[in-house]
Amino acid sequence: MQLVCPAGSLPALKSALRQGADAIYVGFRDDTNARHFAGLNLDERQLQEGLRRVHEAGRQLYVAVNTYSSAQGWERWQRAVDQ
Numbered sequence: 440m441q442l443v444c445p446a447g448s449l450p451a452l453k454s455a456l457r458q459g460a461d462a463i464y465v466g467f468r469d470d471t472n473a474r475h476f477a478g479l480n481l482d483e484r485q486l487q488e489g490l491r492r493v494h495e496a497g498r499q500l501y502v503a504v505n506t507y508s509s510a511q512g513w514e515r516w517q518r519a520v521d522q
Contacts, residue, residue, distance in 0.1 A: 443501070447479040452489045462499035465489060 441461040446452035455463045466480045481489060486502070493500040508515070 446489070449481070449485055449489055452492065456492060456496050456498065460498065462501060463489075463493060464501040464503055466503045 442459060443462045443464060444455040444458070444460040446455050446463045446465050452463055452465065465486065467482070467486070490500050
């Protein structure tokens with residue numbers, strides 16, 4: 440069994456690591472995330488920092504892409520998955 444915790448910010452990600460999460464899931468701060476609210480979720484720079492911290496701790500990071508793309512914005516969803 441794994442403890443998988445959500446993190447909507449870098450402080451939340453750091454807290455999840457301190458509290459013993461085996462894995463953490465995050466979302467991007469854009470329309471690839473259904474919970475796209477001001478001040479919530481990570482931009483690309485924050486994702487890179489979070490990923491570094493998670494890997495240094497020997498844990499796993501998952502990224503939620505939980506909306507449907509439109510034909511005009513397909514590249515954004517591709518970038519989210521490719522990261």
